[in-house]
Amino acid sequence: MDDFSDWLQRGQVLLQHCPEAVMPAAERQALAESLEQALKDVAAARALRAAIxxxxxxxxxxxxxxxxxxxxxxxxxxxxxxxxxxxxxxP
Structure with a gap:
């Protein structure tokens, strides 16, 4: 699950540097929300895995x-x- 976390976090960094010319604001916002939710889901899966x-x-x-x-x-x-x-x- 580390790879998922790494790439999803990388996506957040990419979005911070993404201009309107590359991706419209609405699309960036939707992707940001999807990335945030996926990171929460990965964290939950990781916690469940650690709990058993x-x-x-x-x-x-x-x-x-x-x-x-x-x-x-x-x-x-x-x-x-x-x-x-x-x-x-x-970093």
Missing amino acids: STPMALDMESLAPWHQLVLRVWALASRLRQAGIVVPAA
């Missing part, structure tokens, strides 16, 4: 929305790169 002593897996129905968001983050990163916008790496 037996191995636990997540079904594809739970993972699919996170995968879709990561794909949207990758697409945004590509659009920013094409626009010549350099976004610093997270």
